[in-house]
Amino acid sequence: MSPEDDAIRGLREALKVSPDNLPLRVHLAQTLCNYGRFDEAATEYRSALSLSPENADVKFGLASAYLSLDEQSKAMVILEDLCRSAAAPAKAFVVFAKLLLGEGKVRDAVIQYKEALERDPASADPILGDQLGVGEAYQDGDVVEGRSRESTQPEIESFVSEVERPKIKFEDVGGMDKLKEEIRLKILYPLQHPEMYKAYGKKIGGGILMYGPPGCGKTYLARATAGELGAGFISVGISDVLDMWTGQSERNLAQIFEQARYNKPCVLFFDEVDALGGRRSDMSSGAGRHVINQFLSEMDGVEKSNDGVLVLAATNAPWHVDPAFRRPGRFDRVLFVPPPDLEARASVLRIHLKGKPQDAIDFAQVAKKTPEFSGADMKAVVDQAIEEKLRLALKEGIPKPLITRDMIAAAKTLRPTTREWFSTARNYAIYSNQGGIYDDVLKYLNL
Ligand SMILES: Nc1ncnc2c1ncn2[C@@H]1O[C@H](COP(=O)(O)OP(=O)(O)O)[C@@H](O)[C@H]1O
Ligand SMILES: [Mg+2]
Missing domain, CATH: 1.25.40.10 (Tetratricopeptide repeat domain)
Incomplete structure (x- = not known):
């Protein structure tokens, strides 16, 4: 022994x-x-x-x-x-x-x-x-x-390659005019007219948190924002953040913010940010809390350095997001991204049908037949109609353009996917509407 x-x-x-x-x-x-x-x-x-x-x-x-x-x-x-x-x-x-x-x-x-x-x-x-x-x-x-x-x-x-340069622009996003304007105010105009902001003593900085039902273009708009600005785009998803939290990732938040600054102008996008929600029991203490605190202190740093980094975040579950995120200089703009209205649905259709063979489609008519459809649902209508048309063309040997009727027929096979979200959101909007953050949801639901 x-x-x-x-x-x-x-x-x-x-x-x-x-x-x-x-x-x-x-x-x-x-x-x-x-x-x-x-x-x-x-x-x-x-x-x-x-x-x-x-x-x-x-x-x-x-x-x-x-x-x-x-x-x-x-x-x-x-x-x-x-x-x-x-x-x-x-x-x-x-x-x-x-x-x-x-x-x-x-x-x-x-x-x-x-x-x-x-x-x-x-x-x-x-x-x-x-x-x-x-x-x-x-x-x-x-x-x-x-x-x-x-x-x-x-x-x-060593990870600069992860910076995307998106091609899509605001014109590729149907509707969402209020959000587009908000983003212009936050970053486009300050870059174009810094003297104006200075003259009025308006501080630049802080991020925008978008929330709403799935498929309504939050991620898509974030990407288009970078395209619109000719800026870089860094997207950080749930899994990245959870990896950082459990120590599985070499990357950390400080590096990501630093990388964004290094590539300015840059849109730094945190998708599904509810994973960072301090309200989730598994994130409210220990290392989880640590990641949140680090995130918040980095946000504060962005405000101070105000250097061509726009921080956007999106969530389907804003009720899980820690209220500390909403303090001034952090995500001080919290915006509801509703399902597209009539006009927006028509323009989403138009966007996704661009360059496809078509004949005098009555977009307004199709939009009328698709209440509550999300942007993703509208895209599904287009995909479905194209698939059907392709099948016919292969059978008959004659390619025909898409017409209004094809679109309406495709829409009939689909259901809007936004309802479930509203049945949850409704309760939060009625019972925990602190600071009126869900006022837009209430307005949308006519409550
Ligand atoms: N307003 C819109 N204009 C054009 N396409 C849209 C719009 N909203 C959604 N889409 C389409 O639906 C897809 C899914 O949307 P996404 O941005 O991922 O939704 P969210 O992030 O809100 O869940 C997008 O990739 C895009 O093709
Ligand atoms: Mg998304």
């Missing part, structure tokens, strides 16, 4: 006799760590924590074990909690700062690292200090924070 096994077996045996002996259990955990058995160590630290839930050293031990196991997000949750307590050891702040830096949260990393130095100057980590620009200068109270930008730049370049 090796000395390692001997030592560990001895400790385990002693613990069998006195399972509640905290120092003994911690000693076993440390010994396991020394031998690289981090998995078992984590188990012992967890038992130790159940004996002494607020024990700072045990928490730090557990976080370290998780780190050695490459379980960053678990370590993060513990450190986040630990570093709020007065009892936290200085080295916990150092480790926390490293993790934050790894996530691109330079500002927060600096704060934590300074706290470590404050508590124990001997905890200084010269390499980390150098990366954060917190070094000798800090000793005389003069902090240098200039290093961050340079050090993140190469990482940005």
Whole structure:
């Protein structure tokens, strides 16, 4: 038997006799760590924590074990909690700062690292200090924070390829005039007439949150906005955000915002942003909360730098979105994207039929026959009609243009997909309409 096994077996045996002996259990955990058995160590630290839930050293031990196991997000949750307590050891702040830096949260990393130095100057980590620009200068109270930008730049370049250049423009989007105007006010005009905004002391910045039933063009409009501006387009979806949250992604929010700034003018689009909803129980604490807070602080940064980045977000479930998102400078414009009205439905049809063989289609007539249809539903009408026509053409050998009747026949085979959303939204609009955010939904429903 090796000395390692001997030592560990001895400790385990002693613990069998006195399972509640905290120092003994911690000693076993440390010994396991020394031998690289981090998995078992984590188990012992967890038992130790159940004996002494607020024990700072045990928490730090557990976080370290998780780190050695490459379980960053678990370590993060513990450190986040630990570093709020007065009892936290200085080295916990150092480790926390490293993790934050790894996530691109330079500002927060600096704060934590300074706290470590404050508590124990001997905890200084010269390499980390150098990366954060917190070094000798800090000793005389003069902090240098200039290093961050340079050090993140190469990482940005490595995923620049994800910036799209959409071809579609506002004219390719049917209806949505109010939203288009809002977007022009927020970004097009400020870019074109900065002096005008300055003269009136109007601050530029903040984002627009779009909500409404699925298929009504939220994602489509975001893309068209970039096309209209000749801007880059970065779309961040639920899965990206959840990956960041669970530590499965190298990318993080700070990098994405940085990438948008680097590619300005740029539309930065967060799709299905309810995944970031602070109201969801799984996002309201720990690492989930951390991602939300990071998101919000980045939003605030965009306002300050006001540099040709338009932040748009969309959700089908605005009731899951944390109210903190709606503060000034964040998503201070929350806009309802309703299903297209009569006129908009006609223009969605026209858009999707462009370049297709057709003969004098009465768009208004088809629009009349498609109440409650979403933009996506209208597109489905077009697809369906084309498919049918193609089938006929192949059978008869003669291609014929699409006519009004084809469109109406296709519409009859389809049902509007917006109803279900309204049956949910209705309740929120009536019973939790704080600040009147759902006034437009109520108006739409004639309530
Ligand atoms: N107003 C519109 N004008 C033209 N096409 C639209 C419009 N609204 C929706 N569509 C079509 O429906 C598809 C789905 O819309 P999408 O933007 O994904 O809806 P949402 O994001 O609101 O769920 C779009 O890709 C587009 O082809
Ligand atoms: Mg969408």
